[in-house]
Amino acid sequence: MLRAMGLLDFLKRKSAIEKHGERVANKRTQNADRWESIQALGKMATTEPASGKADERAAAVGALMARFTFYVDPTITDGEEKDETFRWICEAGELAVEPIRTALSTQDSLSWGLRCLEHLLGPERVVDELLAILETMDAEYERDPQRKIQLLGTLEEKRDARIAGAVVPFFGALNEEARFHAMGAALAQANCESVRSELLAVLVDEDSVRVKVRVFTQLAEMGWEVPEGVSLPDGWFRDKRGLVRKSTKKK
Numbered sequence: 001m002l003r004a005m006g007l008l009d010f011l012k013r014k015s016a017i018e019k020h021g022e023r024v025a026n027k028r029t030q031n032a033d034r035w036e037s038i039q040a041l042g043k044m045a046t047t048e049p050a051s052g053k054a055d056e057r058a059a060a061v062g063a064l065m066a067r068f069t070f071y072v073d074p075t076i077t078d079g080e081e082k083d084e085t086f087r088w089i090c091e092a093g094e095l096a097v098e099p100i101r102t103a104l105s106t107q108d109s110l111s112w113g114l115r116c117l118e119h120l121l122g123p124e125r126v127v128d129e130l131l132a133i134l135e136t137m138d139a140e141y142e143r144d145p146q147r148k149i150q151l152l153g154t155l156e157e158k159r160d161a162r163i164a165g166a167v168v169p170f171f172g173a174l175n176e177e178a179r180f181h182a183m184g185a186a187l188a189q190a191n192c193e194s195v196r197s198e199l200l201a202v203l204v205d206e207d208s209v210r211v212k213v214r215v216f217t218q219l220a221e222m223g224w225e226v227p228e229g230v231s232l233p234d235g236w237f238r239d240k241r242g243l244v245r246k247s248t249k250k251k
Contacts, residue, residue, distance in 0.1 A: 016040065016044070017041065017044065017056055017059050017060055017063055019037075020037035020040045020041050020044075020063065021037075021041065021063030021066065023036075023037035024037045024038055024041060024063060024064060024066055024067050024085075025063070025066035025067070025069070027070045027071075027072050031072070031077055031081075034067075034081065035081065035084070038064065038067065038081060038084055038085055038088065039084075041060045041063050041064050041088070042060075042064065042084070042085075042087075042088030042091070044056060044057065044060035045057050045058075045060035045061045045064065045088055045089065045091075045092040045096070046088065046091045046092050057092060057095055058095055058096070058098060058099050059099070060092075061089055061092050061095070061096045061099040061100070062099035062102060062103065064085050064088060064089055065085075065089070065099060065100060065103035065107070065113065066103075067081060067082060067085040068082060068085065068103075068107065068109065068111075068112035068113065069107055069108070069109070082112060085112075086112065086115065086116060086119075089116050090116060090119045090120060093120065094120065096116065096120060097117070097120060097121070100113050100116050100117055100120075101129065101132075104129075104133060105133070105136070107147075108144065108146065108147060109146065109147070109150065110133070110147055110150045110151060110154075111150060114126075114130070114150075114154055117129055123158070123159075123160070124160065126158070127155075127158055127160040127162065127163065130151060130154060130155055130158070131162060131163075131166050133151055134151055134152075134155070134166055134167070135166075137151070138169070139169050139170050139172055139173035139174065139178070140174060141174045141175075142175070145175045145177070145178055148170075148173070148175070148178050149175070149177045149178055149181060152167065152170060152178055152181035152182050152185055153181045155167060155181075155185040156181050156184045156185040156188055157188075158185075159188070159189065159190070160189070161189065161190070161191050163185055163186070163188075163189050164185075164186040164189040164191055164192050164194055164195045165194065165195060167182040167183075167185045167186050168182075168186070168195050168198050170182035171183055171186075171198060171199060171202040172202050172205075176208045176210070176211060179206070179208065179211050180208070180210065180211050180214060183199060183211065183214070183215050184214060184218075186199065187199075187215065187218045187219075187222075192222075196224065199215070200224075200226065200227060200230065203215065203226070203230045204227075204229050204230050206230075209233045212232070212233050213233055213236075216232070216233075216236055216244045216246075217246070219243075219244055220243065220244050220245060220246065223243060224243070224244075225241065225242040225243055226238065226242065226243070226244045227242075228242075232244065235247050
């Protein structure tokens with residue numbers, strides 16, 4: 001009986017990754033213990049397994065990614081822990097990409113995961129990952145649209161011919177911030193002319209002055225004609241060529 005109980009205890013014993021992963025993922029863990037577990041997982045993630053041993057490096061990276069899901073006080077401690085987690089994940093190299101991708105599919109905030117990808121991958125592959133995530137999203141209402149907003153805002157900073165077409169579905173997103181960044185992302189691309197008709201079409205029903213001013217400012221710089229059906233916010237007018245201009249008259 002004792003031997004059987006001993007065997008059960010052995011089978012129930014947590015692996016090192018499980019033990020340290022639970023510490024890293026728990027904001028109530030003592031800071032010193034969580035730091036110790038970040039170091040332990042970091043070493044597992046960056047050390048090749050001995051001959052005959054299972055390769056747990058990707059699993060260790062996945063466990064580290066959980067540290068990006070919460071904040072702790074004081075702020076300096078939170079920043080130090082996240083910076084150290086980021087350092088270890090990046091040191092793991094290419095094998096870290098898949099667990100980062102997996103984490104990004106579920107985490108509420110994308111910022112740290114995207115930062116890791118940008119460190120590990122070249123510009124084109126980063127856009128590959130961003131567009132893959134975007135394909136899982138839609139323009140409908142969400143209780144918390146922050147993931148979508150973060151992603152569209154990141155695409156706004158990238159330059160890739162695929163982006164303009166990819167963000168078109170979000171021109172009509174219910175969330176105003178999402179529309180703001182989707183249109184900005186398209187207009188930032190060298191081939192933005194390819195989505196001109198879609199952009200001008202949604203502006204007919206756009207009711208956000210903030211979005212319109214942002215878009216019209218760029219359209220004015222590019223010399224795009226804006227159809228009569230698109231209403232202009234206060235302080236804007238069409239010139240004789242149909243181009244939008246901001247009035248310079250003082251009220």
